[in-house]
Amino acid sequence: MKKAISLTLALVMALSLVSCGSKDSDGNSSNTGNNSAGSTGGSSASQSTTDGNYTYSGRLTLGGSDSTGQMYAAAATIATTFSASIDGLDVSATTSSGSNENALNVHDGVVELGMCSGDAAGAARAGTGKFENVGPCEDIVCIGAVYASVSNWIALKDSGYEYLHDAVGGVFGIGPAASTSEDSARLGLKAAGITEENSTFQNVTLGDGADNVANGVMAASTAFSGPPVGAHLNAAVTKDCVWLGFTEEELDTIIAENPAYSRQVIPAGTYPGQDKDVPTFGVKTLVICNADADEELIYHLAKALVDNAEDMIAGNASLAPMASADFICKDLPVPLHPGAEAYYKDAGLL
Template sequence: MHREIIRKQSESPARLQAFFQTCLRTVFLASVPVIMLSLSACSGSGMGAASSNASLNDDIPAPAASPVVLTIGTADTGGSMYPAGNAIAKALENNDSNLKINVSASSGSVTNVTDLVKNRFDMALVSGDTAYDAFQDLPPFSGKDTKDIRVLGAVYSSMSNWIAPKSSGITFVHDLKDQIIANGPASSSTDRNGRIVLETLGIDSDNRILNTGFGDTLSRLSKSEVTAVHGFAGIPIASLTETAEKMDIRLLMFRHDELQKILSKNPAYHLTTIPAGTYRGQTDAIATFGIKCLLCVSASMDDETAEKITQTLIRSSGDLSKTIPVLGELSNPEFLCTDLPIPLHPGAKKAYREAGLLK
């Protein structure tokens, strides 16, 4: 090689340059397999590391989703809505660990509709007649933008219960013409329907009604501050049960023609009966009127949330019917979605159709 180089040095510069280029090309080509092998090894090592990292990442749990917090409006704690709302909240939470339901006491259906459309509540229990008036833009909701109220399902029936001490000698509701009547919290379903009854029977409701919570029932009757108490809720109404346990009471009656007049006041009303034995000392069944109590939401609730909540109601209906007596009608899941005075939310309608409860 050295002799060849020395010999080449005597040759022309052009030929010498060509000679060196040939030498460099030979060295480079000889090196290519080694370089490629090294790159292949490096590449393989990188893939293995990536694979190893992917395996490690698979073992790391995904971060928990933030809990969804919803509020359900109910009513006075001495009535039926509050315990019903609590039972429904527990059922929803038990079926979805990512769901948290706050139960809020309120003055009842009218307030619940207002708070629902103003997004203070996500869900609310509302009596069927009140929901109907809100949807139809009727008083007391005229011009208040409550038409967007929708229903996820009916949960129980509210019934008109009127009681008075046996010692009063009063037998019929129309006998209360000159008496003071405890008629539940102001703006509640009890208050609203009690006023409709009294006005239908020719009794001046403005001067005869005392608005007070159900928890005051026994105290007011014991002190003779009121002669009778009206409750419009699912039976048995807890505060009336407590009162009947501590004093002799009579469940007041309607005449048939009176009930027919009352039924004409709202299409959500229907004839029903308070079975004998519902309250201590009640030996006869009492004919009265009632409406369905609805779990309502705003039409703006997203379809997926409405559908999931409704699916839980359907799955849990049997268990809910056994939790408290007022929810007993849920033993038949069709109760949830039939004879409703306002439209179902689209998400709820989808859930009932998939469950075969609606066509």
């Protein structure tokens, strides 16, 4: 089974790389509708245990993002893993506008599973921000965390910049309008003392922003995504680049304003020529479900995440944080589904 999952994930990753290219990898950046990347269907199903092996006869949909985004690539990998791990289960990743739409769709029963950034999931449960008109969606819970979306700021190496605040006075690409990249960019820029009074902000796709940096049009451009960001890798092929960090004081300010964020690091070697860790901030990206979902099914989906983490990482490098079981099941911004919590406790992880 493990070998079969590994081979399948390798194929999924190859197809994802073809679709992702250097376009916007922010899961919330563009609304492409709810078109499935595979077969979709309702969750009408039956489950049984045969000779100790759990089976589930049914189909589930996992909401991802724009098909060019990092969140969609992760969703495709996870959907493949879930399908291969449980006999009779068919999980397909579907496109969406990202975290906010996925949370609403899980709440409304449009999809059974969704990829969702921790801050969006928290806002959905609280009925705040973009969910203010919807009200609290307290049925939003999670199965586990799968990667961290972090603030990636790219600049040219010959700029001499090390921290974001070094680029004050320049032109900044802050991501697509109303995206999580823009939200995080504005928060980070504010903490770094960069405002629209002393600098210029422009809404651009992550790909265009990275290209503008490489072409000398922008001082720096952001991507709020799991590193490495494809658009940044592409830019680094043509020009020597650096990734800008934040000071401890700046990170304190950022996290105080948005407690859903936490300190993160872009490890040395993530990008070409990056020879040291970059201190930044980010938020865990979760696989969410409805609190009413079948406990035994969710128990085994949580088990699939832990058991197949190594193979998923081999197929999708952005899932590297899953190498730590603690990352998957601890310090989460929303509660675990009871089935997931039961598995992690049985496995000695909680």
